[in-house]
Amino acid sequence: QDQARARYLPALLLLLWPLLLLLPAAADPSPLARPGFRRLGTRGPGGSPGRRPAAAAPTHAPYSGAGQPGRARGAGICKSRPLDLVFIIDSSRSVRPLEFTKVKTFVSRIIDNLDIGAEDTRVAVVNYASTVKIEFHLQTHSDKQALKRAVARIAPLSTGTMSGLAIQTAMDKAFTVEAGARGPNSNIPKVAIIVTDGRPQDQVNEVAARARASGIELYAVGVDRADMESLRLMASEPLDEHVFYVETYGVIEKLSSRFQETFCAIDKCALNTHGCEHICVNDRTGSYHCECYEGYTLNEDRKTCSARDQCALGTHGCQHICVNDGAGSHHCECYEGYILNEDKKTCSVRNKCALGSHGCQHICVNDGAGAYHCECYTGYTLNEDKKTCSAIEEARRLISTEDACACEATLAFQDKVSSYLQRLNSKLDDILEKLQANEYGQIHR
Numbered sequence: 173q174d175q176a177r178a179r180y181l182p183a184l185l186l187l188l189w190p191l192l193l194l195l196p197a198a199a200d201p202s203p204l205a206r207p208g209f210r211r212l213g214t215r216g217p218g219g220s221p222g223r224r225p226a227a228a229a230p231t232h233a234p235y236s237g238a239g240q241p242g243r244a245r246g247a248g249i250c251k252s253r254p255l256d257l258v259f260i261i262d263s264s265r266s267v268r269p270l271e272f273t274k275v276k277t278f279v280s281r282i283i284d285n286l287d288i289g290a291e292d293t294r295v296a297v298v299n300y301a302s303t304v305k306i307e308f309h310l311q312t313h314s315d316k317q318a319l320k321r322a323v324a325r326i327a328p329l330s331t332g333t334m335s336g337l338a339i340q341t342a343m344d345k346a347f348t349v350e351a352g353a354r355g356p357n358s359n360i361p362k363v364a365i366i367v368t369d370g371r372p373q374d375q376v377n378e379v380a381a382r383a384r385a386s387g388i389e390l391y392a393v394g395v396d397r398a399d400m401e402s403l404r405l406m407a408s409e410p411l412d413e414h415v416f417y418v419e420t421y422g423v424i425e426k427l428s429s430r431f432q433e434t435f436c437a438i439d440k441c442a443l444n445t446h447g448c449e450h451i452c453v454n455d456r457t458g459s460y461h462c463e464c465y466e467g468y469t470l471n472e473d474r475k476t477c478s479a480r481d482q483c484a485l486g487t488h489g490c491q492h493i494c495v496n497d498g499a500g501s502h503h504c505e506c507y508e509g510y511i512l513n514e515d516k517k518t519c520s521v522r523n524k525c526a527l528g529s530h531g532c533q534h535i536c537v538n539d540g541a542g543a544y545h546c547e548c549y550t551g552y553t554l555n556e557d558k559k560t561c562s563a564i565e566e567a568r569r570l571i572s573t574e575d576a577c578a579c580e581a582t583l584a585f586q587d588k589v590s591s592y593l594q595r596l597n598s599k600l601d602d603i604l605e606k607l608q609a610n611e612y613g614q615i616h617r
Contacts, residue, residue: 252286252435254360255293256310256353258346260338262368263328264301266397271421272328275367280320281428282365286435288316293435294353295319296346302332302373304341311352335372336379339364339390339406343383356387365391365431366406369421371399380406390414391431395421449476467501491518533560 259279263272279297286293294310307326313319347353347362354360364383384390392403394417407414418424440460441452448462455461464470464477471478482502483494490504497503506512506519509526513519521527524544525536532546539545548554548561555562 251439252293252432254291255286255435256347256360256362257286257293258296258298258310258342258362258364260298260300260335260342260364260366261326262301262333262335262338262366262370263299263326263330264333264370265330266333266370267328267421269328271369271395274421274424276323276326278367278424278428279323281425282431283316283319283323285428285432286316288314288319290314296342296351297323297326298338298342298346299326299329300334300338300341301329302334303329304334304338305329306341306346309346309351333368333370333373335366335368335402335406336374336376339366339376339383340379343379343386343388347386347388362388363391363435364388365393367393367395367424368403369395369398371397372402376402377405384408392416393418393424393427395419395424447475489517531559 261275261279263275267275283295286295288295295313296310297307299305299307308322313322342364345351347364349355353362380390390406390408391414392407394400394403394415396419398417400415400417403415403417404411416427416430418427439454440446441448441454446452446460446462448460450465450468451463453461453463462470462475467480467482468477469480470476479498481496482488483490483496488494488502488504490502492507492510493505495503495505504512504517506522509521509523510519511522523538524530525532525538530536530544530546532544534549534552535547537545537547546554546559551565552561552563554560
């Protein structure tokens, strides 16, 4: 019987093989599924990564290309936030050449998922063994492809595992403004990812604490023989979101997708879970804020909007009168006697007679375009000042009086002249008589 079973077994396997291929493969337990190791979350408040918020229930169809609302991936939903990112990679003797290539692939995969640029994420690489070498600084490459080519050219240093020295070098020389890091006022997170497969040959506890205190966020990725206690001493809190372990370099690439979600800024405006009444604006830090339409102001809840009374605020620009129309709008008007100009803000005089500042004693006549002239009531005439008026009979009387006075003055003058001429003639007669008498005496002498 055993011989018969052995004879037919190969044929039976050939028949069952297609069915075996259709069976679901058993789940491969990942080192990340161990207790104490969790997948990374999105960045939480204060620039520190934290747990991703639970996805809100969708109130509409999923955003185009985004998958389900609340997911960190998807076009239009996930965009990497700007970082100053430094990789600290172990290239000691224990890391074989093929394994080191896997590390560089892991670094390149993370770079692929980032928005690289001078205004976006900047990347540097610190290579270490018993010595430390900065392969390139944060300001060296602003192009994604140039970055990946630079990573591909990195060569291992062999011997030693000076992890503490590597962190210190990164803090002192890679995360500086001179090396391309952005200053504290930029609100750009400083992140370091250290990858190692061994136990540090120097002290990492104090130097890692100083790095974290300076504002550097440390992720520790251990491979194969990596010392788990050292990883915990290096990493930032919470440890279950900053410490990772993989059994071989062959699977380290799987962590790149986890870091993609870590550095992903969820577009809450696109998810429509923002709660803004009017306008949702995405911020570069991955958060958002609400704004209002023109004529409205944001309420204290920073979500809803109320119509703004520009007349009360004094921002209306009206020269004379501002009239609030509600719903945040208004219009300008002018005082009586003025007309609103084409700019709908300023005013020009329409009727100076109506203003009462014309100065006419009797009648003000509007000539349009701000001009006017004065007239007088019946029986009066306009004086030379073109403002006041005088009665016509009184004027005649004045003229008559003036004429009489002029005549009297003329007659008096004429009398004076006549009297003078008469006296002159008398004197001339006396002179002639004397001359004649003198001439007569000479003749008869």
